[in-house]
Amino acid sequence: MQPVRHPDAPAPGELLGAHYGQCFGCGGDQPHGLHLEARAGEGVSLTAEFTVQPAHQGAPGLAHGGVLASALDETLGSLNWLLRTIAVTGRLETDFVRPVPVGTTLHLEAEVTAVAGRKIYSTATGRVGGPDGPVAVRADALFIEVKVDHFVDHGRQEEIQAAMSDPDQIRRTRAFEVNP
Numbered sequence: 001m002q003p004v005r006h007p008d009a010p011a012p013g014e015l016l017g018a019h020y021g022q023c024f025g026c027g028g029d030q031p032h033g034l035h036l037e038a039r040a041g042e043g044v045s046l047t048a049e050f051t052v053q054p055a056h057q058g059a060p061g062l063a064h065g066g067v068l069a070s071a072l073d074e075t076l077g078s079l080n081w082l083l084r085t086i087a088v089t090g091r092l093e094t095d096f097v098r099p100v101p102v103g104t105t106l107h108l109e110a111e112v113t114a115v116a117g118r119k120i121y122s123t124a125t126g127r128v129g130g131p132d133g134p135v136a137v138r139a140d141a142l143f144i145e146v147k148v149d150h151f152v153d154h155g156r157q158e159e160i161q162a163a164m165s166d167p168d169q170i171r172r173t174r175a176f177e178v179n180p
């Protein structure tokens with residue numbers, strides 16, 4: 001089935017913001033994180049940027065592949081906010097096409113290609129040298145829709161409780177529940 005953008009999804013061009021301050025991918029309060037910033041696109045698509053820091057190295061001066069996979073995972077995961085669906089990554093297939101040096105800004109774009117029941121299929125590319133530069137990484141993913149219980153049941157108590165007492169998180173969790 002064709003994906004359907006939620007009527008209350010952020011407008012094209014709007015920043016999505018972090019879903020959780022401590023998230024390794026997008027959290028502003030996470031000192032070790034990627035600080036990835038995603039912006040809504042048309043339909044169920046978005047763009048995002050992430051600049052490779054010295055802490056993200058694998059080989060000397062080059063981004064670690066797992067960090068690049070994390071950037072793709074976070075970008076693809078952000079798409080679910082445009083559907084107003086809570087989902088987790090079930091499968092992430094990554095192609096590393098060219099090495100990405102420290103200091104490079106990765107220009108990511110992603111879109112949901114299909115939705116089938118709880119399954120959300122999506123694809124992403126990361127380009128270097130600008131939004132129209134050569135592709136350095138790409139990924140195809142399958143996200144699976146879950147209930148908030150997924151996090152409450154499996155997450156560590158102290159972080160779950162902190163997230164639940166954060167007014168913004170509660171608002172967001174409510175929004176998920178009233179707009180399934």
Ligand SMILES: CCCCCCCCCCCCCCCC(=O)SCCNC(=O)CCNC(=O)[C@H](O)C(C)(C)COP(=O)(O)OP(=O)(O)OC[C@H]1O[C@@H](n2cnc3c(N)ncnc32)[C@H](O)[C@@H]1OP(=O)(O)O
Nearest residue numbers: 019073074077086087088089090091144146151160163164
């Ligand atoms: C206080 C709290 C606030 C919360 C605020 C929330 C904020 C939102 C945060 C999101 C966070 C974002 C961060 C970035 C995105 C991550 O990185 S998420 C973290 C990484 N992912 C995970 O930890 C997921 C771990 N896996 C699981 O928990 C379970 O395997 C899953 C994915 C929930 C699926 O389990 P299940 O619900 O029992 O589903 P199941 O019936 O097995 O499968 C459903 C369907 O999917 C298919 N499927 C499942 N897994 C796979 C697979 N790996 N390959 C192929 N097909 C699969 C099945 O075949 C089945 O297909 P159908 O038979 O329906 O055709």
